[in-house]
Amino acid sequence: MLERIAATAITVFARLVTGVRTNWLGCRPEPVQRIYFANHSSHGDFVLIWTSLPQALRTVTRPVAGADYWQQSAARRFIGERVFRAVAIPRGGGAQQAQDLMCAALDGGASLIVFPEGTRNTTEETLLPFRSGLYWLAKARPDVECVPVWIANISRVLPKGEFLPIPLLCTLTFGAPMKVGAEEDKSAFIDRARTALLALSRPDHD
Amino acid sequence: MTTQEHTLALFAGILGLLVIASAVGGVLAWRSGGNSPTIANLNARIKAWWVMVALIAVAFVFGKTGVIVLFGLSSFLALREFLTLTRTRRGDHIAIAGAFFIVLPAQYILIGIDWYGLYSIFIPVYAFLVMPIVAALRGDTQNFLARIAEVQWGLMVSVFCVSHVPALMTLDIPGYEGRQLLLIAFLVLVVQSSDVLQYVWGKLFGRHKIAPLLSPSKTVEGFVGGVLSASALGAALWWITPFSPVHAFGIALLITLMGFFGGLVMSAIKRDLNVKDWGHMIEGHGGMLDRLDSVIFAAPIFFHVVRFWWTP
Numbered sequence: 001m002l003e004r005i006a007a008t009a010i011t012v013f014a015r016l017v018t019g020v021r022t023n024w025l026g027c028r029p030e031p032v033q034r035i036y037f038a039n040h041s042s043h044g045d046f047v048l049i050w051t052s053l054p055q056a057l058r059t060v061t062r063p064v065a066g067a068d069y070w071q072q073s074a075a076r077r078f079i080g081e082r083v084f085r086a087v088a089i090p091r092g093g094g095a096q097q098a099q100d101l102m103c104a105a106l107d108g109g110a111s112l113i114v115f116p117e118g119t120r121n122t123t124e125e126t127l128l129p130f131r132s133g134l135y136w137l138a139k140a141r142p143d144v145e146c147v148p149v150w151i152a153n154i155s156r157v158l159p160k161g162e163f164l165p166i167p168l169l170c171t172l173t174f175g176a177p178m179k180v181g182a183e184e185d186k187s188a189f190i191d192r193a194r195t196a197l198l199a200l201s202r203p204d205h206d
Numbered sequence: 207m208t209t210q211e212h213t214l215a216l217f218a219g220i221l222g223l224l225v226i227a228s229a230v231g232g233v234l235a236w237r238s239g240g241n242s243p244t245i246a247n248l249n250a251r252i253k254a255w256w257v258m259v260a261l262i263a264v265a266f267v268f269g270k271t272g273v274i275v276l277f278g279l280s281s282f283l284a285l286r287e288f289l290t291l292t293r294t295r296r297g298d299h300i301a302i303a304g305a306f307f308i309v310l311p312a313q314y315i316l317i318g319i320d321w322y323g324l325y326s327i328f329i330p331v332y333a334f335l336v337m338p339i340v341a342a343l344r345g346d347t348q349n350f351l352a353r354i355a356e357v358q359w360g361l362m363v364s365v366f367c368v369s370h371v372p373a374l375m376t377l378d379i380p381g382y383e384g385r386q387l388l389l390i391a392f393l394v395l396v397v398q399s400s401d402v403l404q405y406v407w408g409k410l411f412g413r414h415k416i417a418p419l420l421s422p423s424k425t426v427e428g429f430v431g432g433v434l435s436a437s438a439l440g441a442a443l444w445w446i447t448p449f450s451p452v453h454a455f456g457i458a459l460l461i462t463l464m465g466f467f468g469g470l471v472m473s474a475i476k477r478d479l480n481v482k483d484w485g486h487m488i489e490g491h492g493g494m495l496d497r498l499d500s501v502i503f504a505a506p507i508f509f510h511v512v513r514f515w516w517t518p
Contacts, residue, residue: 019286021486159296166302167282169290169485 006083007058011051014044018157018170022052025200026176027147029054033111034145034177036061037134039127039197040115041155049113049149050084052172062087062105063113087112099136106141116193122160127198130190138180138189145177146193150200173200209385212446213266216391220259227252258497262394266387270318270375273390277372278314283494284364285310287485292356297346301337305361309333313369320376329366334358363472363502364495370505377509379516382448389512392447392454393461396440397504400462401469404432420473433462448516457511461504468503472496 014020036049046063053061067088070080080086087105089098102112114137116130138146150173158165175196180189231249238245265272289302309329316325338354371393375386408428416426440458444451472495476484485493495502 164303
């Protein structure tokens with residue numbers, strides 16, 4: 001009950017502040033298992049993806065984030081564990097442990113939200129280089145679709161170091177699903193995924 | 207007739223037109239089997255008109271406060287669309303927060319307390335001087351002039367100009383006491399129907415493009431037919447205004463011309479920013495600014511013409 005109320009409050013707040021608009025460009029919001037991978041420039045990123053999914057998909061979609069982030073206060077712990085049901089990755093646990101945790105979540109039927117840049121992008125670059133985790137995950141669970149999601153403007157709503165969000169409009173663009181090819185190696189897939197995400201960042205696809 | 211009867215007669219007329227428009231749209235959609243994008247767009251526009259008329263009616267029921275809240279919210283949505291598309295940087299964060307949370311509410315409060323001496327210069331003097339100071343203190347000089355100018359112009363069109371619609375309620379016109387809401391109805395009806403009539407005349411008789419680089423769908427025939435027929439509508443509405451029929455025609459002509467050129471200016475900005483619509487708020491209409499662009503340019507001029515010639 002409390003979880004439902006908190007979830008509604010968070011999505012309503014996110015909609016009010018960012019007026020988030022969702023652009024399903026390369027796929028529809030269908031109940032298939034997916035790994036949504038997105039650019040990461042703000043703490044609000046996964047809240048926006050989560051908000052823009054229909055209720056039925058939202059309940060089975062879990063963000064992946066560092067465990068330390070969720071353990072900083074009781075409120076965060078509640079929101080992380082009970083509302084978002086985040087897949088918490090312990091710091092310093094190694095790539096294998098992270099992969100195991102994410103695979104376990106996928107095997108439990110969940111879809112995931114991941115940020116392949118690995119850290120928040122606070123630079124002037126559009127998109128940082130990807131880490132390789134997305135490749136290993138997609139390779140380990142080849143039936144799951146990887147869907148690129150470009151999040152526009154959220155870094156302007158609340159830039160790093162500011163405390164007051166400004167109510168600019170954010171747009172989420174969902175691209176076409178992709179999978180690892182049979183012969184595809186790590187750098188080829190990572191390149192392809194990053195290019196697909198960058199292609200969504202250009203405003204002329206509207 | 208009393209003011210209330212005037213208002214009711216006016217809304218009854220608008221409702222009648224909307225019912226006819228919806229019926230025509232329904233028949234067209236039924237005959238086309240739902241395959242025509244033009245007809246689907248027409249029906250989306252008619253639906254949005256219902257919503258707009260309903261919102262204005264509710265605001266009128268709540269009187270002065272209702273109208274100030276309605277246009278204050280419209281300003282907020284318009285400013286948000288405008289600033290979303292501008293090329294601001296982190297150094298503008300505090301200045302933009304000030305525009306949303308201080309300047310915008312202050313402008314509407316000043317209109318609410320009828321402080322003409324301040325609300326007519328608050329944005330172009332005080333906001334325009336203080337905001338660059340706030341941004342300069344952040345020390346980021348890259349594109350400084352362009353960034354400042356874009357935020358200022360955003361405030362000008364989205365807040366300053368729009369706020370002159372509710373400001374009409376503060377005008378004290380002898381013999382017209384308590385009826386200023388009808389001036390708002392006159393302005394909005396004439397300017398918005400000019401948009402619709404230009405579209406209709408253009409679709410029916412449009413041959414010669416009037417501004418091919420800015421707005422390829424606008425034609426000379428649409429412009430002339432739309433502006434003249436909307437001005438005739440303005441003359442026919444003289445009974446809700448303090449003007450004579452001839453004056454009503456002249457003023458309607460002036461505000462429809464301002465509305466037309468306002469639409470061109472806003473199109474030029476959209477082209478510069480590489481977008482087709484300002485936003486996606488209203489199905490079939492784009493964003494708030496796409497709907498308001500003509501009112502934005504007409505409102506301050508209308509306000510000052512009425513203030514200069516009809517108030518003591």
